[in-house]
Amino acid sequence: MTVKSLTWNQVNAWRLAQHGLSPRLKPGEIVEATVRACGIQAQLMSAAELALWARVDGLTQADVQAALWQEHTLVKTWAMRGTLHLLAASDLPLYVAARQVHDPRNWVAFFEYYGVSKKHMEAFLEAVPQVLRSEPMTREQLATIVADKVGSPELLYVVGKGGWGTSLKPSAWRGDLCFGPNQGRNVTFVNPSKWIGKWASVQPEAAFQEIVRRFLRAYGPDTPVNFSRWWDGGGGITAAKKVFKSIRDELEEVDVEGWKALALRSTLEPMQHFETSGVIRLLPLFDAYPLGIGRDVEPLLPKKFIRKVFRPQGWITAVVLIDGYMKGVWDYKTKGKQTVVKVEMFDSPTKQVRKGIEAEAERLGNFLNSKIVVEYVQG
Numbered sequence: 001m002t003v004k005s006l007t008w009n010q011v012n013a014w015r016l017a018q019h020g021l022s023p024r025l026k027p028g029e030i031v032e033a034t035v036r037a038c039g040i041q042a043q044l045m046s047a048a049e050l051a052l053w054a055r056v057d058g059l060t061q062a063d064v065q066a067a068l069w070q071e072h073t074l075v076k077t078w079a080m081r082g083t084l085h086l087l088a089a090s091d092l093p094l095y096v097a098a099r100q101v102h103d104p105r106n107w108v109a110f111f112e113y114y115g116v117s118k119k120h121m122e123a124f125l126e127a128v129p130q131v132l133r134s135e136p137m138t139r140e141q142l143a144t145i146v147a148d149k150v151g152s153p154e155l156l157y158v159v160g161k162g163g164w165g166t167s168l169k170p171s172a173w174r175g176d177l178c179f180g181p182n183q184g185r186n187v188t189f190v191n192p193s194k195w196i197g198k199w200a201s202v203q204p205e206a207a208f209q210e211i212v213r214r215f216l217r218a219y220g221p222d223t224p225v226n227f228s229r230w231w232d233g234g235g236g237i238t239a240a241k242k243v244f245k246s247i248r249d250e251l252e253e254v255d256v257e258g259w260k261a262l263a264l265r266s267t268l269e270p271m272q273h274f275e276t277s278g279v280i281r282l283l284p285l286f287d288a289y290p291l292g293i294g295r296d297v298e299p300l301l302p303k304k305f306i307r308k309v310f311r312p313q314g315w316i317t318a319v320v321l322i323d324g325y326m327k328g329v330w331d332y333k334t335k336g337k338q339t340v341v342k343v344e345m346f347d348s349p350t351k352q353v354r355k356g357i358e359a360e361a362e363r364l365g366n367f368l369n370s371k372i373v374v375e376y377v378q379g
Helices: 008-018 030-036 045-053 061-069 089-099 107-113 118-131 139-150 154-160 162-173 192-196 204-219 224-231 236-246 265-271 288-293 303-309 351-368
Strands: 004-006 074-078 084-088 178-183 186-190 251-256 259-264 280-283 319-322 325-335 338-345 371-376
Touching: 004 008, 004 265, 008 204, 008 265, 030 045, 030 061, 030 074, 030 084, 030 089, 045 061, 045 351, 061 074, 061 178, 074 089, 074 162, 074 192, 084 089, 089 192, 089 204, 107 118, 107 162, 118 139, 118 154, 118 162, 139 154, 139 186, 154 162, 178 192, 186 192, 204 224, 204 236, 204 259, 204 288, 224 236, 224 288, 251 265, 259 265, 280 351, 288 319, 303 325, 319 351, 325 351, 338 351, 351 371
Parallel strands: 004 251, 338 371
Antiparallel strands: 074 084, 074 178, 178 186, 251 259, 280 319, 319 325, 325 338
16 A cells, blocks of 8 residues: 655644634634634633634634623533633534543542542432533532532532542533633533533544544644544543544555654645745644644654653643744743743744744734733743
């Protein structure tokens, strides 16, 4: 069998286009950006807003808040890797169904650690969608009602305060719970089927296959190993290899300058016609792009700089992306009406690169409604 050959320029150009990074998406296409990236990581909402800012022209912070809390076109919930994400509301049933194929946690052991029996845990999971409606309910309110309904005082603690919200993840993965708007400092929750209004059920195995297709459209070509790390929904590499095998008729092996991976056959012809030159983007903390393409492909991120980007405990630094290559890191701090953007490049930047970074920083200033100062620092 002949293996298709691709260049990194073609692959990077394809990925940038799929993510709405080059060209950016049109104003108002916030949901499209979320769909294309296969979710936006959101344990820091400010970073999630910037991930969408990087992809959508003319975006404001108010647009993100409106999509979440007024229009209900985005939802905030626990998704890949057990991490908070923004998902398109229309995609939530798909991700929930795919999660049913494998569950990475021993939930019985978790609840028993807090003194909640298996019987009461199961009763709790059944009670959550009955208690939650479209009106937001704080965590404490939810804990009080379900503990009383189930007859397990221990639930008052484990749901209300214990486990940093972990006790609510199985309900989120079942599609019975997602976040509502904050009430002051208190997070709230709602019933997704009541909140978004429509729920098209999907068969779990078919949903899992569709997630792989979407991942390969956004991040491909790629490998089952990297998909497994990105998804981390239980089953490990064995489950990833199995689902890739189940759609093998749609896949083709490719060679990207010596790196072997798999691509959707339908993407190969258009991918070969993509090119990029001089595309500079500032991607925020925890951005989907570096997370999805991973840390193990040497041309995209030299090994000596891996710890600059992928830090302990799942922390992903904001990166300077040049033609799809991670070429530096950056951060920003706003004080008063001024924002200082500090940039650390892995190699000395050319005049053209500096110009591109400063144009991105100016765009950031417009988003933050702040005067921007760019500083280049040494690592």
